[in-house]
Amino acid sequence: MNGMYSKYSVDNNGKEEDNTNRNEKLFSDNDESHEGDKLLKEGHDYKAIGENFEIEPDKLVIMKPIGKGYFSDVHMGMLSSPNKDIPVAVKTTQMKTGSINEEESKDILKRQRQALRDELDIFVHLQSSAVGGHENVLKLLGAITTIKTDFSLVTEYCECGSMDSFLQAKWKNGDFVDELIFEANENEKVWKV
Numbered sequence: 001m002n003g004m005y006s007k008y009s010v011d012n013n014g015k016e017e018d019n020t021n022r023n024e025k026l027f028s029d030n031d032e033s034h035e036g037d038k039l040l041k042e043g044h045d046y047k048a049i050g051e052n053f054e055i056e057p058d059k060l061v062i063m064k065p066i067g068k069g070y071f072s073d074v075h076m077g078m079l080s081s082p083n084k085d086i087p088v089a090v091k092t093t094q095m096k097t098g099s100i101n102e103e104e105s106k107d108i109l110k111r112q113r114q115a116l117r118d119e120l121d122i123f124v125h126l127q128s129s130a131v132g133g134h135e136n137v138l139k140l141l142g143a144i145t146t147i148k149t150d151f152s153l154v155t156e157y158c159e160c161g162s163m164d165s166f167l168q169a170k171w172k173n174g175d176f177v178d179e180l181i182f183e184a185n186e187n188e189k190v191w192k193v
């Protein structure tokens with residue numbers, strides 16, 4: 001799968017504009033239609049995040065699936081920035097809900113979006129100047145929050161995947177301990193892998 005991210009663009013007022021005929025739709029097997037979305041009440045899960053983090057969908061190209069969470073699918077993608085393309089991880093609602101009927105499927109998708117929205121709120125808080133951010137905390141690069149069907153979190157891409165599988169692989173290979181480096185500074189001792 002390697003196409004433009006979305007079938008939609010967002011106009012200056014943050015309203016959706018259907019570009020179905022202009023761009024290739026990324027998630028062609030996502031059957032959540034806008035007609036059906038009328039049944040969903042607008043709520044927290046679908047509030048725009050604000051221009052600081054909002055990403056224009058046509059700046060994002062999806063490359064390949066890299067993981068699955070409990071309520072989300074994760075893809076590797078490329079985000080265009082003025083100077084270069086940045087590899088990113090894109091977390092979206094799951095393409096297949098596994099539900100038996102349309103109503104249930106919509107409800108599941110709404111809850112998945114709500115869960116992503118909650119995660120996004122935590123990410124935004126962690127990046128805020130009040131908290132300060134940290135080199136060991138995954139960086140939020142942006143989000144698509146104005147298009148219900150493509151609601152996505154975009155973070156920096158970690159080449160080695162998730163921390164737990166990385167550490168488990170090290171443990172199985174027996175080289176886990178050898179790669180621990182101990183660093184000390186004035187105030188505290190820090191373990192680094």
Ligand SMILES: Nc1ncnc2c1ncn2[C@@H]1O[C@H](COP(=O)(O)OP(=O)(O)OP(=O)(O)O)[C@@H](O)[C@H]1O
Binds near residue numbers: 156
């Ligand atoms: N930034 C990233 N870089 C590389 N791989 C990632 C990244 N984010 C997620 N993944 C991959 O996707 C998988 C699932 O993502 P994540 O850990 O965020 O979901 P989860 O928290 O387990 O589930 P959920 O958030 O749906 O409850 C990870 O185990 C990892 O393999």
